[in-house]
Amino acid sequence: MNLGAIYHRTSDQYCYSLDTGSLVINIKTGYDIDHVYIIHGDPYDAGIMGGCERWSGKREEIYFKKNLKDHIWWTTTLFPEYKRCKYYFELHSGDECMYYFEDGFYTEEEMNQDGKALSYFIMPWMNPCDVFETPSWVNDTVWYQIFPERFCNGDHSIDPEGVLPWEYKEVGFKDFYGGDIRGIRDKIPYLKDLGITGIYLNPVFESKSNHKYNTKDYKKVDSHFGTNEDLRALVDEAHAAGIRVMLDAVFNHTGSDHPMWLDVLENGKESKYADWYMVNKWPIETGRDTRDGRFYSFAFAEHMPKLNTSNPEVVDYLLDIIKFWIETFDIDGLRFDVGNEVSHSFLRAVRYMTKRMKSDFYLLGEIWHDSITWLRGDEYDSVMNYPLSSAISDFWIYKDRDRSSFEYDINRCFTMYYSQVNDVLFNLMDSHDTNRLLDKVGGDIDVFYQQLAILFTMPGSPCIYYGTEVAMEGGFDPDCRRCMPWDDIDKGLKANELSTMKSIISMRKNTPACKSRNFHFPNDIEKDRVISYLKIDETGTIAVYLNCEDEAVTIPVKEGAEVLFARKWDKDGDALSGKLESKGVLIMKM
Helix, strand or coil: CCHHHCECCCCHHHEEECCCCCEEEEEEECCCCCEEEEEEECCCCCCCCCCCCCCCCEEEECCEEEECCCCEEEEEEECCCCCCEEEEEEEEECCEEEEEECCEEECHHHHCCCCCCCCCEEECCCCHHHCCCCCHHHHHCCEEEECHHHHCCCCCCCCCCCCCCCCCCCCCCCCCCCCCHHHHHHCHHHHHHHCCCEEEECCCEEECCCCCCCEEEEEEECCCCCCHHHHHHHHHHHHHCCCEEEEEECCCECCCCCHHHHHHHHHHHHCCCCCCECECCCCCCCCCCCCCCCECECCCCCCCEEECCCCHHHHHHHHHHHHHHHHHHCCCEEEECCCCCCCHHHHHHHHHHHHHHCCCCEEEECCCCCCHHHCCCCCCCEEECHHHHHHHHHHHHCCCCCHHHHHHHHHHHCCCCCHHHHCCCEEECCCCCCCCHHHHCCCCHHHHHHHHHHHCCCCCEEEEECCHHHCCCCCCCCHHHCCCCHHHHHCCCCHHHHHHHHHHHHHHHHCHHHHCCEEECCCCCCCCCEEEEEEEECCEEEEEEEECCCCCEEEECCCCCEEEEEEEEEECCCCCEEEEEEEEEEEEEC
8 A cells, every 4th residue: 555645734725624514535645556445433432531441433434535546536525513523535456445534544453452542533612603614606707807998988088198009919018009988888898798797897997008917096097998987887887787897906016107116215224114015125126027036026117116015004005905906896806916925914915804794705816826825715816727728738739648647637637626626717718817718728619619618618617719600810918909800800800709608608507517516537538538427406417528539439428418518519310429529518417
């Protein structure tokens, strides 16, 4: 038995309360393990600690598991009657049996050694206030990310100096095209018709750049976009259309023209804001990047000096801004830019305040890697699920990988966090920080829709970047920030793309199993690069097939199955099978 591959602890994603009555237990083992049992019960079943009676619990086999690249992830849910639990594991590998406790592994003889005090795993108490609650509405949301400067020009704001004519083409880093909030308001009927139920807005507050990530005034909508009244009207109109609104919170850094930073530049160490930033060398020199460490900034960008969110005064300042945004604009959530660099203490204060203002307020961190440190229930609700986008993309990037590698990568993404976090993960294939999805797949529209089909059948909530619905092109920044091609859309030149996207979104919204956290990989097609998985919930099961082989494959169809979405699928009448062409997609309700 490979003991080194076995791991469990009573914290993080290995042991946690799903709700006030359910306790999720996960254990990771190597592939040599055949069976796992959990022996569990109340810690006081045998009396109080120190009693002479030997404790024994209920023995149950753990059946549910997910395959990872080098491990098996076993999972079960217990329902402790008295809100506390003591447990250990019994592990079988062929004829070998070991028992796993908090302090290590024992044979049956060692476990029963006279005088041995066993170190059981303990969940001492499932306090209701310690249960990680995430906003239930997020799992039902289909997000649409808008880069305001390039979405739509409503011609009701002050255009930037040197504004360019609206045109769908490659753009420059410093170009302005006049997109504004009124333009977004004008397109709410379009978004509602598409099926969108959540808008994520890139920054809208005063800043001299087109991207607005170098903020000058956090309480004033940039005049190029409109006014505070325009933003409130946008939120109100979106809410009336059944659409939530999430703003971008740029609190890791300010712009170099922020009044506080200007005061630091002018007054140096004597500035009352000297400790609001992270200055290492006085006086502050300007005119070059910050690789010399004279002060910290976002990346090495001199025009984005880094705020000191370990300073209580800075925390209070930022909390006041968040409170102002919620009270003034009635927003539903915040996406925290560079969300892994602000302090944990600041984020705990944010959660404490916002959840008392709006109990279902959504807190999303921009973190591109394993984020369990921020997802223990006292900071973010969720993070941008870039690991999922990589897991999906990699299967097409590495042509020699088989379906097992896809299964491993997907399972990894959904064993990193608590189940309630998986329900609200912000799933995306592209954004303003990446090249567009169509560029990632080399312009192959069939692969484009294969990957979107996966995105919309995963746990969490899917987000499409503006223009994805019409298969918009674009490389890396700034090319991923082109102007929305409204002329082509209005002329009906994107009707097929829009129709396909509406079908995918409608399937997601009307099929509860698409949103479920329960999935299984049957691998029932004997081809290495045919992906198949089942999504399961109490309303039924859907089967997803993606043919990534070079030739057509035969897919069995159960009698009465309903096709929810398909591309390059050919089935003859009532036949119990059909042909899925290369690069095709088939999603059926069983």
